[in-house]
Amino acid sequence: MVPFEELVYLKDEARYVEAGEVPAGAAVANISGTQVREDYLAKGRLLPEWFTRRETAEILRQMYPPRNQQGFCVWFTGLSGAGKSTISEVLNVLLLEHGRIATMLDGDVVRTHLSKGLGFSREDRDTNILRIGFVAAEVVKAGGAVICAAVSPYRAARNQCRNMLGEEQFIEVYVNTPIEVCEERDIKGLYAKAAAARSKALPAWTTPTSRR
16 A cells, blocks of 8 residues: 655645644644635636646636536426516526526426427426526536426426536526416416306306305
């Protein structure tokens, strides 16, 4: 076995020595792996030339851009009429004010174009969500920001999207709007259709007329 001792940099002598051989009172410098990731790459700082060659530092900075330049996805989920699309539009404006241009992936728009022909069975719903997740993942890989707004009722499908995008790049937001408020808005008329379907399915003796 060949033992490897920690090396530190002697500033005044511009050379590396093993940590156990540092002269008394010598000024030393050292950067840990955590510091490389968090104090330099994550903040867009160039690694010092005593640590690595400038060419290498430039490549590392390109491969690991700072957090404010990395891709990410904000995924809004919630009931129909909860306000997901409205909040998404507001967030898009706020991001634009901070210099980030976001791609908007609205569930209804995706169904019209990318997922045309799909129904509302669980299988079709999952297919629609996974298509949104795939497109979002490709944008995030290129360093872009994505805002998704889709009912996406099944956790399993959302988790598959999370895995495609990456845990740190996927931000899930549940728009917790009371169902009573969603029913009042009923922009698409879905709640009215559901109520009508329930009324047709009820036995005659359960209707208000039969009770009177």
